[in-house]
Amino acid sequence: MTNVLKKPKPPRAASSHGLVLPLGTLKALQKRGIYCAPGVSLEHQHLARRYVLRGVESGGAVSDMGRACAFVAENGSPLPWLQSIHSIAVNGRHAILLAESMVRIEMLRSERTWELAITFHTLSRVPERARPQIVSRSLFRGRDGVLSVDLWKEEHRALRGRLAPIFYSRAGEALTYPPSFEDAIRKTTAAACCIGCKHTHVGVPPTVVNHEQGTTSMTDPNQVAVTVGEPNWAPLECAVPAKELENFMYMGCAGEIELYKHRFTRRYLNIGRNSERFYRYLNGDYVEISRAAALEHVRS
Numbered sequence: 333m334t335n336v337l338k339k340p341k342p343p344r345a346a347s348s349h350g351l352v353l354p355l356g357t358l359k360a361l362q363k364r365g366i367y368c369a370p371g372v373s374l375e376h377q378h379l380a381r382r383y384v385l386r387g388v389e390s391g392g393a394v395s396d397m398g399r400a401c402a403f404v405a406e407n408g409s410p411l412p413w414l415q416s417i418h419s420i421a422v423n424g425r426h427a428i429l430l431a432e433s434m435v436r437i438e439m440l441r442s443e444r445t446w447e448l449a450i451t452f453h454t455l456s457r458v459p460e461r462a463r464p465q466i467v468s469r470s471l472f473r474g475r476d477g478v479l480s481v482d483l484w485k486e487e488h489r490a491l492r493g494r495l496a497p498i499f500y501s502r503a504g505e506a507l508t509y510p511p512s513f514e515d516a517i518r519k520t521t522a523a524a525c526c527i528g529c530k531h532t533h534v535g536v537p538p539t540v541v542n543h544e545q546g547t548t549s550m551t552d553p554n555q556v557a558v559t560v561g562e563p564n565w566a567p568l569e570c571a572v573p574a575k576e577l578e579n580f581m582y583m584g585c586a587g588e589i590e591l592y593k594h595r596f597t598r599r600y601l602n603i604g605r606n607s608e609r610f611y612r613y614l615n616g617d618y619v620e621i622s623r624a625a626a627l628e629h630v631r632s
């Protein structure tokens with residue numbers, strides 16, 4: 333007698349409930365050089381002895397198409413990235429994010445028509461096993477959404493991050509997003525309209541400013557807001573010898589002050605953008621210090 337038992341189905345991939353794109357769409361994205369990595373993977377941190385989820389903020393746009401994928405916390409607040417990725421290539425990977433649970437926002441734009449999938453991913457303990465499972469749940473799915481403003485055009489750049497497409501139910505009623513994710517959806521919309529994208533639109537730097545300040549996080553309202561855009565290396569190049577440049581990472585700017593972090597000392601060198609001024613972050617503010625003091629601080 334033949335064995336008619338079916339093989340057990342493999343567990344659903346972590347990308348379950350996300351956007352499942354037809355081959356033609358994937359090819360069109362590939363042809364345009366837009367690379368998005370929406371997968372959520374399970375990773376083990378050996379030192380911390382814990383498992384975490386890993387997601388990659390990625391994507392970008394050309395004029396007729398865009399795709400972007402971003403990750404936020406369960407409450408919609410931005411996640412700090414582990415590492416931002418600076419590469420020559422555009423419309424690719426921008427930052428790596430790790431957390432025990434995360435919400436993925438995935439968008440596709442074909443001209444003015446949009447797709448959106450919001451999914452929640454978390455770890456679930458498996459009895460008698462150290463390795464947990466990834467559990468995924470769909471929070472929102474919007475199809476054939478519309479946004480009448482051509483956000484990818486330069487003249488509408490100022491509106492990026494303020495608008496999001498509208499999705500309708502099959503019965504023609506506008507669907508409402510989960511409110512806590514509205515901000516992240518608008519930012520991901522901007523990412524899918526960002527031609528030649530090289531930035532992180534949703535993830536935030538790991539510690540806003542100083543490790544030496546102890547507990548600083550992006551959500552602390554007392555902090556000076558840090559924005560991360562194109563790296564500006566010029567102030568650093570004027571301040572340190574060429575052979576030391578590779579020791580620094582660009583972390584963003586706080587107003588007119590550019591922030592660089594030393595890879596080894598983990599300290600910051602903060603330099604005025606259009607000046608030869610140096611700053612130390614103290615008690616939530618940037619205080620001007622001498623060049624010598626700034627360099628001594630960051631190197632020690």
Ligand SMILES: [Zn+2]
Nearest residue numbers: 526529530531
């Ligand atoms: Zn961008």
